[in-house]
Amino acid sequence: MTLLEAHDIRLVLDGRPVLDGVSLSLRAGEVCGLIGPNGAGKSSLMRILAGLRRPDGGTVTLDGRPLPTPPDGATARRLAYLAQDRDIHWPLTVAAVVALGRLPHRGPFRDNGARDSAAVERALTAADCAHLRDRVATTLSGGERARVLLARVLAGEPDILLADEPAASLDPLHQVQVMALLRRLAHDGRKGGSDGRAVLTVLHDLNAAAAWCDRVVMLHAGRVVADGPPHAVLEPDLLRTIYGVGIARGMVDGQPVFVPKR
Numbered sequence: 158m159t160l161l162e163a164h165d166i167r168l169v170l171d172g173r174p175v176l177d178g179v180s181l182s183l184r185a186g187e188v189c190g191l192i193g194p195n196g197a198g199k200s201s202l203m204r205i206l207a208g209l210r211r212p213d214g215g216t217v218t219l220d221g222r223p224l225p226t227p228p229d230g231a232t233a234r235r236l237a238y239l240a241q242d243r244d245i246h247w248p249l250t251v252a253a254v255v256a257l258g259r260l261p262h263r264g265p266f267r268d269n270g271a272r273d274s275a276a277v278e279r280a281l282t283a284a285d286c287a288h289l290r291d292r293v294a295t296t297l298s299g300g301e302r303a304r305v306l307l308a309r310v311l312a313g314e315p316d317i318l319l320a321d322e323p324a325a326s327l328d329p330l331h332q333v334q335v336m337a338l339l340r341r342l343a344h345d346g347r348k349g350g351s352d353g354r355a356v357l358t359v360l361h362d363l364n365a366a367a368a369w370c371d372r373v374v375m376l377h378a379g380r381v382v383a384d385g386p387p388h389a390v391l392e393p394d395l396l397r398t399i400y401g402v403g404i405a406r407g408m409v410d411g412q413p414v415f416v417p418k419r
């Protein structure tokens with residue numbers, strides 16, 4: 158079942174085509190990786206799918222209806238967006254930053270109720286931030302900040318998560334934890350609500366894309382050039398053409414590995 162769908166999206170910035178006829182559908186129960194070189198248009202597409210930017214052409218639908226842009230309350234409860242930018246500008250405690258993720262559920266002028274507090278606790282634990290709860294968020298390391306901002310979107314308990322490079326500044330343990338978390342979020346939703354849940358995540362790490370994604374969409378120069386299972390999209394000839402560097406593919410302990418060649 159398709160939850161979120163972009164059809165023939167076009168975006169022009171500073172007179173330059175950034176997205177040129179992009180179509181992509183996100184289905185319930187899947188983790189879909191969005192890959193492609195720097196400047197391919199990945200973040201621009203994510204912002205359009207999150208309802209934060211209007212495209213110059215094409216349509217985005219959520220549950221078959223036009224996506225409100227900017228998102229309304231019902232949309233914000235269903236769909237969350239984790240931006241690539243990991244800055245935290247407010248000198249709030251980590252617990253307070255994560256609690257902001259409940260805003261779509263409780264409104265701006267009410268305190269968190271028991272259900273909100275429980276969701277915040279679950280999110281702090283899931284993103285391995287519980288021990289940071291009383292720290293002032295602006296004093297955290299880059300990786301710690303990244304996990305806190307992930308916890309903030311998880312606290313909103315979204316059905317659809319759009320995550321822009323969620324594991325980019327994380328150490329190997331936390332990379333694995335975060336990718337496993339995204340996979341659980343999408344796959345466990347299959348068993349739960351009738352509509353299910355889904356994750357679309359921008360990744361530069363091809364190993365992570367192969368290990369964790371059900372499907373990979375490759376963007377190049379504002380166009381989708383491949384869309385399919387990881388083994389089909391992460392194909393050495395295509396990777397060399399798109400990235401402009403040879404990338405060796407092998408298997409280690411039953412897991413595909415990708416190594417850019419010197």
Ligand SMILES: Nc1ncnc2c1ncn2[C@@H]1O[C@H](COP(=O)(O)OP(=O)(O)OP(=O)(O)O)[C@@H](O)[C@H]1O
Nearest residue numbers: 170171175193194195196197198199200201202241
């Ligand atoms: N506000 C803007 N004004 C003009 N050009 C922009 C603007 N935002 C993005 N661009 C350009 O649009 C193109 C796509 O940018 P985008 O951030 O979507 O790429 P990306 O695939 O996410 O790249 P990266 O992997 O480096 O994060 C780039 O060439 C970028 O310079």
